[in-house]
Amino acid sequence: MNDAASALNLKHGAALADTRAMYPSIVVHNADRAADLALLEAIADWCDRYTPLVGLDPPDGLMLDVGGCAHLFGGEAALKDDVVTRLARQGLQACAGLADTPGCAWAMARYGETWVVPPGATRNTLRPLPLAALRIDPETIATLAQAGLKSIADIADRPRAPLAARFGQSLLQRLDQALGHEDESITPRQPLPSYVVERRFAEPIVLEDDMLGTIEHLAEELGRVMERREKGARLLQAALFRTDGKVHRIEVTAGQPLRDPKRIQRLFVERLGVIGDECDPGFGYDVIRLSALAVEHIDAVQSGFTDDYHANELTDLIDRLSTRFGMQRLTRQTPCNTHIPEFAVANIPAQLTRPDDIALIDRDTPPRPLHLFARPEPIETVAEVPDGPPARFRWRHVLHEVAAVEGPERIAMEWWRDEEGHALTRDYFRVESRQGGRVWLYREGLYGRETPTPRWFLHGVFA
Amino acid sequence: MNNTSASAGKPATLCRLKQAVADLEGQRANLGLEHPALPFGIAEIDRTLGGGLAPSNLHEIAANNWIDVGATFGFTLALAARAHDRRDVLWIQTDFAALESGNLYGRGSDAFGLPARTMLILKTPRPIDALRAMEEALRCRALSSVICELPDDGPAADLTATQRLTLAARESSAFGFLLRHRSSPLSVVADTRWTISAAASRPDRFGGLGYAAFTATLRRNRRGPEGQWTIAWNHHEKVFSTLSLDMAQAAFDRPDRAQLACTG
Numbered sequence: 001m002n003d004a005a006s007a008l009n010l011k012h013g014a015a016l017a018d019t020r021a022m023y024p025s026i027v028v029h030n031a032d033r034a035a036d037l038a039l040l041e042a043i044a045d046w047c048d049r050y051t052p053l054v055g056l057d058p059p060d061g062l063m064l065d066v067g068g069c070a071h072l073f074g075g076e077a078a079l080k081d082d083v084v085t086r087l088a089r090q091g092l093q094a095c096a097g098l099a100d101t102p103g104c105a106w107a108m109a110r111y112g113e114t115w116v117v118p119p120g121a122t123r124n125t126l127r128p129l130p131l132a133a134l135r136i137d138p139e140t141i142a143t144l145a146q147a148g149l150k151s152i153a154d155i156a157d158r159p160r161a162p163l164a165a166r167f168g169q170s171l172l173q174r175l176d177q178a179l180g181h182e183d184e185s186i187t188p189r190q191p192l193p194s195y196v197v198e199r200r201f202a203e204p205i206v207l208e209d210d211m212l213g214t215i216e217h218l219a220e221e222l223g224r225v226m227e228r229r230e231k232g233a234r235l236l237q238a239a240l241f242r243t244d245g246k247v248h249r250i251e252v253t254a255g256q257p258l259r260d261p262k263r264i265q266r267l268f269v270e271r272l273g274v275i276g277d278e279c280d281p282g283f284g285y286d287v288i289r290l291s292a293l294a295v296e297h298i299d300a301v302q303s304g305f306t307d308d309y310h311a312n313e314l315t316d317l318i319d320r321l322s323t324r325f326g327m328q329r330l331t332r333q334t335p336c337n338t339h340i341p342e343f344a345v346a347n348i349p350a351q352l353t354r355p356d357d358i359a360l361i362d363r364d365t366p367p368r369p370l371h372l373f374a375r376p377e378p379i380e381t382v383a384e385v386p387d388g389p390p391a392r393f394r395w396r397h398v399l400h401e402v403a404a405v406e407g408p409e410r411i412a413m414e415w416w417r418d419e420e421g422h423a424l425t426r427d428y429f430r431v432e433s434r435q436g437g438r439v440w441l442y443r444e445g446l447y448g449r450e451t452p453t454p455r456w457f458l459h460g461v462f463a
Numbered sequence: 464m465n466n467t468s469a470s471a472g473k474p475a476t477l478c479r480l481k482q483a484v485a486d487l488e489g490q491r492a493n494l495g496l497e498h499p500a501l502p503f504g505i506a507e508i509d510r511t512l513g514g515g516l517a518p519s520n521l522h523e524i525a526a527n528n529w530i531d532v533g534a535t536f537g538f539t540l541a542l543a544a545r546a547h548d549r550r551d552v553l554w555i556q557t558d559f560a561a562l563e564s565g566n567l568y569g570r571g572s573d574a575f576g577l578p579a580r581t582m583l584i585l586k587t588p589r590p591i592d593a594l595r596a597m598e599e600a601l602r603c604r605a606l607s608s609v610i611c612e613l614p615d616d617g618p619a620a621d622l623t624a625t626q627r628l629t630l631a632a633r634e635s636s637a638f639g640f641l642l643r644h645r646s647s648p649l650s651v652v653a654d655t656r657w658t659i660s661a662a663a664s665r666p667d668r669f670g671g672l673g674y675a676a677f678t679a680t681l682r683r684n685r686r687g688p689e690g691q692w693t694i695a696w697n698h699h700e701k702v703f704s705t706l707s708l709d710m711a712q713a714a715f716d717r718p719d720r721a722q723l724a725c726t727g
Contacts, residue, residue, distance in 0.1 A: 314551065314605035321585060321596055329586045333569030333579050345569040350583055355551070358580040361573040370536045370572055371565035396529060403663060406671045432672050436661035437530030460565055463537020463575065463675035463696065 033059070043092065044189055045247040048239060049287050050083065052193060055186035061109070063102055063186045077116050090245045099125070102186060103178030107133035122180055127153035134174045140167055152178075193237070193291030197221045204243045204284025208272065211240070211285065215268050218290035219261035226292065230299065232257025233292035238268060240279065241287035248279045252323050255351035256315045257296040263316060270323040322351045334358045339411055341372060341459065366409050367430060369440045369460025376457035379441065386454075387447040389429045395458050400433040407431075408443075424450050430462065438462035478514050481686075498636040501546050503703050505694060512655070513686040516542065520654035521629045521639040525616070525646035527660040527680075532564050532644055534661035534677045537575065539640050541675075541696045541703070543608040544576035546638050550607040553583045553600050555593045560614040561586060563644060575675075576698045590619035594628065601631040601639050608638040616647035625651040646682075656683040662693050662706065674698070676706050 005026075010019060019026060037058060044062050047054045050073070053065035066079060073079040080096045087094040097108025099117035104126055108115055111133040117125050126133070129152050131141050144167070149155055155163060156175060164172050176182035197218045205211060215238055226232060234257055240248040252267040272279065322330045331347035332355065338344055348358075381390035389405040407430055413423030424445035432438045440460040445451035478500065502515035509515050516522060522542075526535040543552050554567055569579035587593040590613050597611040613620060620628075620641055629652045632639045641651075646658050662676040674695040681690045693706045 310550070310605040313603050317600060317603045317605070318583070320599070325585065325587060325592070325596075331584050331586075333567075333582065333584065335570065335579070341568075341570075345579070347584070355580045361570055361579050363574050365570070365574075368571040368574060369565075369568055370533060370540060370575060372568035372571070373565040374561070398529065400530065404666065404672055430672055432664060433530060433661075434663070435528075435530055436534070436663040436676060436678075437528075438533055438661065438664075438672065438675070439530075460568060460571070461533030461536070462571070463533055463540070463677075 036060075041189070042245065042247075043087070045249075046241065046245045047083070048190065048247065048289075049241050050079065052190065052196065052291075053186055053188045054190070055188060057106070061106065063105075065186050065188075066098070080116055101178060101180045102184050103135065103174065104180070106135060107178060122178075123156070126178055127151065127156065131155070134171075134178055136171055136174050140171060143167070191293055193293050194231070194295045195222055195225055195233075195292040196289060197225070197291075198287060198289035200287050201285070204286045205288075206281045206284040208281075211281070211288065212265060212269060212272070214288045215290060216261050216265040218288065219264040222290055222292060223259040223261050223264075226259045226295065230297055231292075231295040232259045232298040233264075233295050234258070235292070235294035236264060236267070237291050237293050239287075239289040239291070240281075240285045241289070242281065243283045243286050246282070250275070250279070251293075253319075253327060253351060254315075255318050255322070257298040258319075259298070263319070266316075267319055267323050270320050274324055318350045322349065327351055332358060335361045338414070340414065341368065341411070342374075344368075367462070369462050372460040373458070376442070376459045379456050379458045381441070381456045387427070387443075390431065390441065390456065393431070393441065393456065393458075395439070400435070400437065402431050403434045403436075404432040405429055411442075424454075428459070475514065481513065501542070501638070503694075505692065505703055505705055507705075508681075508690070508692055508694075508703075511681065511684065511687045511690050516546075516638065517654050517686070518546070518636045518638055519632050519634075521625060521632050521641060521652070523625075523641045523643070523651060523653040523656045525643040525656075525658050527646065527658050529644075531660045534675070535642065535644075535659040536564075537675045537696060538657070538659045538677050538679060539610055539642055540572055540575050540577055541698075541701075542638070542640065543610060544698075544701055546608050547577060547581065548607055550605055551581045551583055552577060552608045552610070553585060553606050554610045554612070555585045555587060555596055555600070556612045557587050557590050557593050557614060560612045560644065563614050564612070574698065576696075576701045590614070590617060594619060594624050597639065597641075598627055598631045601628060601637055602634045603637070604635045606635070606637045608640060610640040610642060612642040612644075614644055616645040616649075617641070617643040618647070618649065620647075620651065621649050622651060625653055629653070653683070654685050655681060658682055664695065665706065674704075 044054045051064050051066050051069045055063040057063050070076045070079045080098050084094050095109045097105040099105040100122045104122045111129045177184045236252050238250045252271050327349040330350045332350050333345045336346050380394040382392050383390045392401050408427035412425045426442040428442045443454045445454040447454050498518040500515035502509045526532045573579040593611050600609045658680040660678040662678045664673040664676040667673045676695040678693045694703045695706045
């Protein structure tokens, strides 16, 4: 229901047919809960400018833990006014309550008259409010109303045992939470950063250069803080708060703990280069925040030795390329303990591994190709005997005569992983063509035993 | 061994002289004084190249035919293995190249002479990304070789792109290898341009496939004449050896020749 509908004295829960009869020109839209939730989350994102601890309270509420943040906005009342006016400027009507406990704040936002409750006044402020302000279900409220209990004062002064016996523990729990006798925590939506630095602008900034410059300044500040504690960041996030309420978050990962502002800034340049179009500054950003989401200990090192210098250059390159193309695209290969060729090596992101951690490959195994096809390529072959090596084969429309063969190397599939028993044994042959080209062929299925017509594939190329 | 030591001594002098000439001409050239050239270990090739493959430079290697792609990888890996010191090797491949020629397989390349743990593999969506990444990687002093594999004849690596790569390579001591699945008619800025074909190998003692053999055609050489050699790569000792002489002998032993000899 919007304001116009309220002005017509329409009520929640009224039948649509009745309403249509009263006001034929009325326009009806279905409730879109997913969109409502998305909007709520977007607002929650925006609220990050006040505190990193923002929790959702669906369907229409947000919880902000502003402990220790209020002075940054000129006090609690000013903070509350700031939230409400800024949201109003975005076309959102908001009621805010600020109190010692989440329960009391919730009640104040919806039923209260004094919106900012001074410390220690929780009990007295809550007393005159209706029971609905306690976040309890309507049935309990109705039952309590029948017993003549209508305000919070009515139950707060009563002996607890009979209430608990009649209405369950949840009623008293809600009461205790509102009064601050029981702790209630707000679950933050975003992971809490270890270190945060931010900058606010009186006039929003639009240019990418200004943005990156700001990030570098912030990185310097962050670096100083982290250096004092001998920390470096592995995961950094820049949050760009647009004036119209949209928040862009850009994350970069570093292979080694990082606190050099130049390098941090360069990673953000890379990242922005990739996702540039998604970050439309619109009317500009008024808050830019840089947070270190994951930090690790780094020792203060003495730099200047040539070896270290090169190692740094490599980490830097790995970070930059991984940021640009994605971590999964820059990898090192590590051997895996299986004899099935395509699974015998695994690609691990280079950012997450160091060369020394990779096991050495056992070189006493039969030769393996230099390049392996992700999907073995089907080929046509002519063999002298059905289970012998091929005499010639056709690969990509070209016929190759076989000059020399090594094999077969029989590789059976792992039956303990193959529940249906469909996987066929492969006989691998190293084949050299008349021209000298060497390839790795296999016949899938044992002739006569597993399949009457085995198929041939080319799995890789040798030098 | 005799060959190697001879080729190591003489080209050093030659390099120094060439460097002096380059200095006189006001060019900035790395002719193997700052960083030593990479000898093949085969006197004839090293003489042609003026001491060996020049570091801080771009070298183009293309496959002659589709079936020669494996040999081309082998030749490149062999060079990277010989150039490998404690520093890593970066192999850049576009997604399409991986579809065409397969993914680099650590178990194979490791046995071929280049330890898998020193190998960094980068997959890029487009050739232009691969070239950009290569340019950056060539500037990095922590890599011994940077290999960029482009599908087909790699039209993205044109004169301008290779010029940029060459300039980038000058800043470090790394070797840049530009790998094409097919040789390209484009003119490029590269120190050497090779076309590789697979060659029939000499069987090993047990009748199996012997060491990998290539026919390497040096199409363009900024330091000397062109040439063509058939060489084999011994991956155990990481040395090249010539094959052409033995091939001639082997051909003479064929039955039909023997018959001819008898009747003639």
